Amino acid sequence: MENDKNSQKIVDYIGNFARKHSLFVLAYGTGCGAIEIPATMTSRYDAERFGIRGAATPRQADVLLITGYLSTKTLKRVIRVYEQMQEPKYVIGFGSCTVNGGMYYDSYNTINGLDQYIPVDVYINGCMPRPEAVISGFVKLQELIMAGKANNGEKYRENLEHYRSNQKKIIKNWKMPDYNW
Amino acid sequence: MTDLVKENILLNAVTSAFKIEGKVIRDRRVEVHADKNTVSSILLFAKKQLGYIHMNHMTCIDWIEQGEFELVYTIYHPVDKLTLFVKTRIDREIPVMENIDTIWDHANTYEREMREMFGIEFPGLVGEHDFILEDWDQIPPMRKEFDTHKYAAETFYTRPGREDAKDVREELSKRSGTVVPDFAKKYSRE
Numbered sequence A: 001m002e003n004d005k006n007s008q009k010i011v012d013y014i015g016n017f018a019r020k021h022s023l024f025v026l027a028y029g030t031g032c033g034a035i036e037i038p039a040t041m042t043s044r045y046d047a048e049r050f051g052i053r054g055a056a057t058p059r060q061a062d063v064l065l066i067t068g069y070l071s072t073k074t075l076k077r078v079i080r081v082y083e084q085m086q087e088p089k090y091v092i093g094f095g096s097c098t099v100n101g102g103m104y105y106d107s108y109n110t111i112n113g114l115d116q117y118i119p120v121d122v123y124i125n126g127c128m129p130r131p132e133a134v135i136s137g138f139v140k141l142q143e144l145i146m147a148g149k150a151n152n153g154e155k156y157r158e159n160l161e162h163y164r165s166n167q168k169k170i171i172k173n174w175k176m177p178d179y180n181w
Numbered sequence B: 001m002t003d004l005v006k007e008n009i010l011l012n013a014v015t016s017a018f019k020i021e022g023k024v025i026r027d028r029r030v031e032v033h034a035d036k037n038t039v040s041s042i043l044l045f046a047k048k049q050l051g052y053i054h055m056n057h058m059t060c061i062d063w064i065e066q067g068e069f070e071l072v073y074t075i076y077h078p079v080d081k082l083t084l085f086v087k088t089r090i091d092r093e094i095p096v097m098e099n100i101d102t103i104w105d106h107a108n109t110y111e112r113e114m115r116e117m118f119g120i121e122f123p124g125l126v127g128e129h130d131f132i133l134e135d136w137d138q139i140p141p142m143r144k145e146f147d148t149h150k151y152a153a154e155t156f157y158t159r160p161g162r163e164d165a166k167d168v169r170e171e172l173s174k175r176s177g178t179v180v181p182d183f184a185k186k187y188s189r190e
Ligand code: SF4
Pocket: A030, A031, A032, A033, A067, A068, A069, A094, A095, A096, A097, A098, A102, A103, A126, A127, A128
């Protein structure tokens, strides 16, 4: 939200400041990249000093971390998880596989390009990214939050038709609950 | 180097009992080639008489040029520490094979996978048709005539930027001054 002076309202500023410093991450451990998460979270790199920590369930999480290639079967679960999350919600695509398919670009069963199916805030490239890269991705996300630019949950709601049609192209037998938007 | 005594005894036991061909691959590895109808009797014989009580693995190879699938059953003797491969060929057009999950229960899992990935039917096999894939409506993806590159290009969104990607095989051969062999050329990008 912006006020008439083109800057954030003070309440949004405070809200964003608080959000930025408590990112609860739901690490959806697909692909090989999930192995970097323990390294990022534990004492050597200690991501918790940035306020990044794990969440138990989608409804308690702010960030959905997709750590690698997604098979079409997993994509279905990821969409459900994403839709269950409460706004504000952010997605980080982790590794080349989420960017353009990576080394699985010609596989019959893995998607290329995660942002066709759910909106992605930050991509971290690398195969696989090191913990430094992961943390820099989170810092980038914090900058976006602070600037009020990370509102992809809203974007998803507004462009639901577009995303749904892409999702249904892959998931042929669509038997998913409709969450009330 | 050992003199492969145990291996030859095993080879003789199986080949003479069923009048089939086979060979010792190396120490602790023996393979026999059987007709598809005798496979289950060989497996049962090996399990009950010879003590090959464990099935390690069961897999399929697509020999598209010869119009055949090769099935390989890998079974293991935990005391002698010998591995026996029972290989058989089935027709690619009518891929039907005997169900052996009455001998080893866990063969069920491998058979379901082969049914899904190669389209081989196992009469009497119990289990959901969807195993790893969901809602698959193409030909089984592990068959060699399935063009996975084309399918992926049609089904999934391709992000621009891969056009100038180099072919690793050709780049390396250029750098080291060697020639790409003929059989590898069909896998090249261009
Ligand atoms: S980007 Fe590399 S490390 Fe990450 S999931 Fe893909 S292949 Fe694995």
